[in-house]
Amino acid sequence: MNKNYNHLCAQEARLYRLNHLQEMSSWDQATLMSKKGGRSRAEALAELSGIIHDINSNPKVEDWLKKASKEKLDFVQECNLREMKRKWKRKKAVPTALVMKKRIAASLCENEWRVQRPANDWNNFLRNFKPLVELCLEEADYLSDALSISPYEALMDGYEPGLTEKKIDEVFGDLKTWLPTLIKKVVKKQRKEFVLDLEGPFPTKKQKSLCLEIMALLGFDFASGRLDISTHPFCGGVPDDVRITTRFDKNSLLEPLFGTIHETGHARYEQNLPKEFINMPVGQSRSMSIHESQSLFFEMQLGCHPLFLKKISELIVKTFGYQDAFSHDNLAKLVSRVKPSMIRVDADEVTYPAHILIRYEIERMLIKKEMIPEDIPSMWDEKMNFFLGINSEGNFKDGVLQDIHWPEGLFGYFPCYTLGAMYAAQWYKILETKFGKDSIDRQVYEGNFENIFTWLRGNIWHLGSIYETAELTKRASGGEDLNTSHYKKHLESRYLYSNL
């Protein structure tokens, strides 16, 4: 019975188990590993990657996939097979020699970038980056041929399967028409606002207990996960043992708190993936954008919701004692403060998409061979000025060199951040429509998220990768595709029309 399909499943189950070891060792590396333990950890992880690679390269897979298509599969099995084929097509498209060459080039580029960035050394960075881009272009060409999509689509497809250039151009094209104006308007509006700064210090231990309390309120399952500390916050581990991290700083309260809420969104998606297919591709999270839509839903739609801030305000006062600055309306002003700046990861909700548009517009041209890496700085300055009114000339460190993605050879990844923000706004809008805005407002105010979570569970979490993103979106949205107007309205209503 379904012999070929079962072979494929057995292989996927193995990969899932090995991925478990990889996730846990990587998590440990980022959180607890001893200072001198790095070399042997890297070697152990490389060994594991090799084993995973060998399993992935099993020459029988092609035949299994072909024959499995003719076996009697049920609906979910069909979806599972579709996902297996997708992964395999991408893997088979690129010659192993190219994969290796790219990995070495990326590793070199990233390694030296760690020194070149603080030294603001664009010229030496370029020397490693140019050959890396060449290899990425080659890879994109191979993928493009195999998948019959454009090279840039082929790269995006690695993070957001099925996303077309037409769609992204439409969505980001629309965004570009109104974002710069919105930023200017918000900055102008906020100029008149009076905001109190929080008065620290905020002891780490108390911050952690506050984070744990809010995670619990947001439904994090502590029997299936933990909160720890790392330099760069992330969500790792496996669905039944999700490891999220944050970074505490005794002078900063809101950043670690909202960072934790963000990771909690990722975590709940993972913790609620369909248990019965958990070790199969179909049981895994849909895509980068959908994942980010969960973290941003938690952080921006719920966490920063002016009504939920009342709850957060209470908890902060309970934990740290009273300050005028802890009032919910002051907190609302603090978390919605808009200030154009050079650094993406520190950006507020309104200027963040501008950073993404800059990356997107440049990487798209690079991959379409409409520009060469040498031209990035001037292009960067021009766009930085256009979107954010910032003069970035000569500051490569806080400009193109600020992020690790490109030095790692990741192109087509950045758009997912803003797609996630757009999806998050759309999910919230759907909930308002479904339950009525007043009712949802009241539930958020009371911290009573059951309806919201039930909806997310049924429409996103529990579906894993059963549907492709477009189908998932339409089913969740009553037939509607991704629609930027929800996102626009969300930003306008929170940043222009709210009366805090």
Place this chain on the structure above:
Amino acid sequence: MNKNYNHLCAQEARLYRLNHLQEMSSWDQATLMSKKGGRSRAEALAELSGIIHDINSNPKVEDWLKKASKEKLDFVQECNLREMKRKWKRKKAVPTALVMKKRIAASLCENEWRVQRPANDWNNFLRNFKPLVELCLEEADYLSDALSISPYEALMDGYEPGLTEKKIDEVFGDLKTWLPTLIKKVVKKQRKEFVLDLEGPFPTKKQKSLCLEIMALLGFDFASGRLDISTHPFCGGVPDDVRITTRFDKNSLLEPLFGTIHETGHARYEQNLPKEFINMPVGQSRSMSIHESQSLFFEMQLGCHPLFLKKISELIVKTFGYQDAFSHDNLAKLVSRVKPSMIRVDADEVTYPAHILIRYEIERMLIKKEMIPEDIPSMWDEKMNFFLGINSEGNFKDGVLQDIHWPEGLFGYFPCYTLGAMYAAQWYKILETKFGKDSIDRQVYEGNFENIFTWLRGNIWHLGSIYETAELTKRASGGEDLNTSHYKKHLESRYLYSNL
């Protein structure tokens, strides 16, 4: 150049890297893993075991080993090859089918033991234990044939390579002649002593900082290791990232502290193994007994040394404030309190070896087929009475069922604990002879362990598995083999002739 030897080394290096992943995942499982994460962790670790098994079963190894013997190897390479051959001979001796059968039987026996022990259910335990013992006997026979040693030697050889029955009979035979009398004498002597109990509670956080301080004093390298918490304290991880654990209890101060000192001994051995051969068998710790000799050297020879207790007393007072009971002479009385009891892991230094002798005498007869599992309880009661004057009739829970080793199918392991204690006493005696007792006393009093650690490093730690245990012992002891008289004198002088 040494093609075959190099093949073997490449394989060992792979195994070392995979062992790294295994160690870290097991450590995480015992310390931090989420409650619901157990099943997928077990599956991931089983997958890894399978991969390790496959590498170990590489049929080329036999040929490589044969040909490598004729290659031009230097001294350490020869030793490395000797260790590889040793491991391989053991592995090859036992048919895979038997290994699998034993693993299943042990897993069943251990699993049900977890319920049967609290229920004091010897009869049902016996039902699983009997077939397990049968399989262990079969295994011992195969190993005995392949290694040309007796079946019990063949089992001990898995933990203490090269240990002969002649030697263990001699050593434990001698111990048996004087231990029961010593225990009686010490108990009698201590009856007149006045000891103050410590007054808790002792907050966990302070206990941990005290443990860290003493670990630092004992040379633990925090750049290559950590202290964490687990139900059963252990030393795991890898040499450049050693993970030791302890268990805190706010009503108990000395147990977690001396447990930590014990694990620190294991840790320093691991941290100081020869870096240049770290991923080779020759670079790994010599044996269970030698490992235990390090933990017990730290715990019993250094940690409980009456002069070092002055230092510990100071640190305890600094941490928890003054109590009369914290005086160093009262601490010395507390840590040297002798009280025959049923539980091995709670036993003091003097009665501990009695527990080992009981296990040893019984398991030796079992493996020599001089008795059958049915006879264990009556034998146990008889020996418990002989060594410790305790009536254990009908109490299986705290008798034969107390330890996990036999339910796991481990025979030949228990003796290593007491061999370790004997070696530890011998190392200390050698140091006294080398530097003079007064000088060593002064160094211990000052917490100035540099001479001691330099000696351990040069004579044990840095040697890894270069020498076999007997040779290592003779080289360290100026030609002397393991000599129980040092151990006897240590116990007598600390428990009978000290004037605290």
